[in-house]
Amino acid sequence: MKLAAAVLLCAACALPAGDPAGFYIWKSAELKGFSKTLAPKLNDKHVASDVIASHGNYGFQIAHREGSGEGEWHEKNADIFFVQSGEATLVYGGDLVDGKTTGPGEMRSASIKGGTEKKIAAGDVVTIPVKVAHQMKLDKGKEITYFVVKVAQ
């Protein structure tokens, strides 16, 4: 029996490795679950995020916020947001106020002036082109959790 088990184990090892490189499937429930699993990991800016995959010129992150974030500006990455749960006000366009470079091609600020505001909620999709300032503002007691596709341009 032990030998048979060992043979079966080896056979299992030799079988095809499964998914093609770069293939991922995330079930809806799995994505919505990040709202709870990221909550204990919030930083002092009320945000927690995880890079969940990357492949070539694009990648995937999950972000969870329980307070307003910073103004953000990406020189080389377009962001596509798929809201999983909660709600927020997205500010986009306009200019970062006193923006600081925080990394290559990345700027942050406390706020944005001259932007447009839109309420966003679960199921909504927003696409932010490169070099467009954006910020998530949250009302007290609210949360937002969203899946982000980052496309390098």
Next chain:
Amino acid sequence: MRPIAIVLLGAAFAFSAGDPQGFYFWTSADLKMHTKSLSPKMDPKKFANQKLGENGNHYYLMVHREATGDAELHETQADIIVVQTGEGSLVYGGQMVDGKTTAPNEIRGPGITGGIEKPLMPGDVVEMPAKVPHWVKVAPGKQITYLVVKVIV
């Protein structure tokens, strides 16, 4: 009155600088609405699609199916699929059966052998790398509607 109306119209154009190029905002309801709006536009394979927008190296396509479609392979594009409504199953990997080049870098066939099959439900997200055969199957009487971010890799 007429000159005033014309002036007002002109002013409206001048002031509504509008959203930055490549910025899109679709509410959950906007996206789900395509389930109904695309249904009358289906081809004989019970497939319809509509381009929703574009931004440099990626664009956004809404797809509606009421029957199993062709297997597909994109040589130079990754598909990020976000299911909006309905249900189906996704076969991926393996080998395309009787694949034919239907356009530059695009191969289609009637099916896939040796692939992996997984169910697709609303809210699920799939990352399909370039060059991986994939095939959306829809059971009789069912439909599936999904947003695809097509990234040129």
